[in-house]
Amino acid sequence: MKNLLQNIPDQLPEELFETLIKNKNIHIERIVSKGHSSPKGGWYDQDQNEWVLVLKGAARLAFEDGSEVSMGSGDSLEIPAHVKHKVVWTDPEEETVWVGVHYM
Amino acid sequence: MKNLLQNIPDQLPEELFETLIKNKNIHIERIVSKGHSSPKGGWYDQDQNEWVLVLKGAARLAFEDGSEVSMGSGDSLEIPAHVKHKVVWTDPEEETVWVGVHYM
Numbered sequence A, B: 001m002k003n004l005l006q007n008i009p010d011q012l013p014e015e016l017f018e019t020l021i022k023n024k025n026i027h028i029e030r031i032v033s034k035g036h037s038s039p040k041g042g043w044y045d046q047d048q049n050e051w052v053l054v055l056k057g058a059a060r061l062a063f064e065d066g067s068e069v070s071m072g073s074g075d076s077l078e079i080p081a082h083v084k085h086k087v088v089w090t091d092p093e094e095e096t097v098w099v100g101v102h103y104m
Helices: none
Strands: A016-022 A026-033 A049-056 A060-065 A068-072 A075-079 A085-090 A097-104 B017-024 B028-032 B051-057 B058-063 B068-072 B075-078 B085-090 B096-101
Touching: A016 B068, A026 B096, A049 A060, A049 A068, A049 B058, A068 A075, A075 B017, A085 B017, A097 B096, B051 B068, B075 B096
Parallel strands: none
Antiparallel strands: A016 A026, A026 A097, A049 A075, A049 A097, A060 A068, A060 A085, B017 B028, B028 B096, B051 B075, B051 B096, B058 B068, B058 B085
């Protein structure tokens, strides 16, 4: 058993990506952000679909069509493959803990 | 966007299972329990692997080998296909909200 709200490093110079499950069909990861956003100018353009869930914290995602979505605790979102998106803001005051499920 | 901690019915005569994502490789569901446990005498014996996460609440799982696991907020667990298990207890005082990811 693994608690996703615990075992968070005191310092997070970079966003923390941690694989929980990975096989040929699926990749589940925990992501911990604290004030991080996607690398400047970079869009995520993924070959797999992604389902994301915010366990705690707060974040804002942007999409190539100009729309933005604010996410908080319990919010989940489906991002189809090749829908370009980026994280434009995460709460700098507390850790934002995400689960990302990548699937074909 | 869907918040998994909201839109919970006031009354839960049965455990609530709700599909969030489903295709040939993956099935993601939200489960809401309140004092429910698995049907008496029944073990879950699943053809797919399952990864479970407790978003809030508390639960206890039992396995055919006699072991038990208590889960609370943030706890995640991988249950391989055909590992027989059941939910022996969930908190009767508050909703337990789970995410289950079934995958091959």
